[in-house]
Amino acid sequence: MIPAPFDYVRPDSLAEACQALAADEEAKVLAGGQSLMPLLRLRLAYPSRLVDIGRLPELKGVHDRGDHVFIGAMATHDEVMRSHVVNADCPLIALATATVADPAIRHRGTFGGSLAHADPAGDLPAVVLALEGVFVTRSEQGEREIPAAEFFVDYLESALRTAEVLVGVKIPKLGPGWGFHYEKFRRTAQAWAIVGVAAAVRRANGSIAEARIGLSNMGPTPVRAHAAEAGLRDAELGDQVRQACEQAAADTSPSSDLHAQADYRRHLARVLTHRAVRAAAGSP
The missing domain is CATH 3.30.43.10 (Uridine Diphospho-n-acetylenolpyruvylglucosamine Reductase, domain 2)
Structure with a gap:
């Protein structure tokens, strides 16, 4: 048309x-x-x-800013995926970005555009939520910062105001001791996630000291699996991790559509969370 x-x-x-x-x-x-x-x-x-806004230099590039990585809104998926800064300091973003659509779209699509679109089936919203990123916006009234937990409002709806431009996203550096993994279940290689799981895990003294888990396509917005995160705190690898991951779908509201029923998405969330957490924790 x-x-x-x-x-x-x-x-x-x-x-x-x-x-x-x-x-x-x-x-x-x-x-x-x-x-x-x-x-x-x-x-x-x-x-x-x-x-x-495709030619605005203020929105381009990936920058190391000490305690955080700043990813410009107009950085393409391919640029983000290949960035040495991203791979060194926030590799979860690189892992997830590599699964976005196909190479042609990754060369044209932008990091900020994907996030501003606020599709709960998208890969990057759940990742930025898990990493507790901060969105930086600009309007005629000036600049403001929006925590990821407040940015995604509803299905395809973000906290961006009508006359506001997303400048970029601050991703805090988590430092040593953290492991990362992204699990995605989809019909075909280029398809949207039926369910996606972004996991960041910090181990200490042989157990999991802290975990952050973001879920894609488990509601009208990306969500954190808070119940599973709480259960994983101080959990030893094995049955304790499995039991905690059984809570991954708690307090979620996945939809039923042509691709999957809600109960199947809840099942996937539990299974994929267990896989992602084990991989992020370095367990075979």
């Missing part, structure tokens, strides 16, 4: 982008276009203006 008519603006600075968005309540940001363009083509979105 052909998209509905719209104006196209390509600003030369972040300030101009914020002005263009503030001037039109029906405007949309165009980044990599891998999520927005299909919606336009199917006429599921009707923006009156597209503000193309």
